[in-house]
């Protein structure tokens with residue numbers, strides 16, 4: 001059995017934004033396994049603001065993909081998702097995502113909230129031309145195919161691809177970067193309001209990753225999108241994201257504006273994650289991998305789940321969950337009893353500008 005019960009204090013006020021497009025409350029995913037209950041999303045609550053770029057970051061296996069799947073009620077069987085997920089369309093009544101029937105969720109998934117997964121190659125059927133994927137998606141959702149293909153061409157051109165050539169190619173005839181851009185165009189063809197991307201650029205080289213991020217910024221402005229970008233690469237996404245949510249051991253541990261996280265992160269895990277990330281300004285000798293390993297979801301430590309790896313941990317951290325709390329500002333939230341001591345105990349390995357709002 002898991003020794004860890006969901007204990008995070010979820011004071012709703014700490015998660016509210018002025019105009020939420022998605023409200024996630026107490027989202028939890030469990031898998032009942034032979035060796036115990038595997039809680040791979042642990043009571044996560046966060047609002048996503050209409051029009052923002054939210055970056056969700058954390059080590060591999062921290063639960064980022066589970067959170068993304070939860071937003072679309074797309075957790076794989078036999079995972080059990082609970083909590084409340086509310087989508088607020090630009091006009092119309094709020095939608096209770098977890099109460100939708102199959103038809104409702106199918107519509108919601110492409111037409112309101114669309115998702116791009118890692119690995120474009122495996123998302124395209126190798127026996128169908130790229131254009132066929134667009135047509136199939138439009139038909140399946142009963143969209144006007146002619147108008148939809150016009151939009152497809154425009155989206156492909158927005159992504160600096162030659163529309164006719166790409167539509168008439170098989171995915172394997174395109175480079176990795178071209179495939180990834182074609183997949184982004186496909187995910188936007190039904191005019192969703194929210195685009196969720198799970199490590200969409202992980203397989204690409206750094207230059208291509210950066211140019212795709214720049215393109216996303218242009219698309220976001222042109223099509224009024226809200227973007228949720230999931231990655232393990234904190235500095236990369238910090239350039240694009242307005243706000244960052246840091247995950248550790250299947251929970252959120254810190255949420256704040258990107259600048260605030262980069263310049264004065266207060267959770268010991270976030271500070272160590274920043275110091276562990278390769279950076280052009282820091283000599284390799286200054287890179288500090290985080291000691292210890294991430295917990296097994298069947299056996300998450302009691303109290304603050306980061307305590308076995310944390311230099312600031314004391315008795316309180318071992319026995320009590322710190323709960324989310326405002327720190328420097330009302331909007332810079334962290335789950336740590338010792339956030340005020342973190343900057344001294346875990347100094348950054350490079351100069352990071354402090355941005356006092």
Ligand SMILES: Nc1ncnc2c1ncn2[C@@H]1O[C@H](COP(=O)(O)OP(=O)(O)OP(=O)(O)O)[C@@H](O)[C@H]1O
Pocket residue numbers: 031038040058059060061062063064065066067076077078232297
């Ligand atoms: N089908 C499944 N059955 C049981 N456990 C699963 C299943 N899929 C994922 N998990 C577990 O859920 C936890 C969270 O996985 P998740 O994929 O959300 O992490 P992540 O942060 O997205 O990692 P990565 O960056 O490697 O994709 C992991 O411990 C993983 O082993």
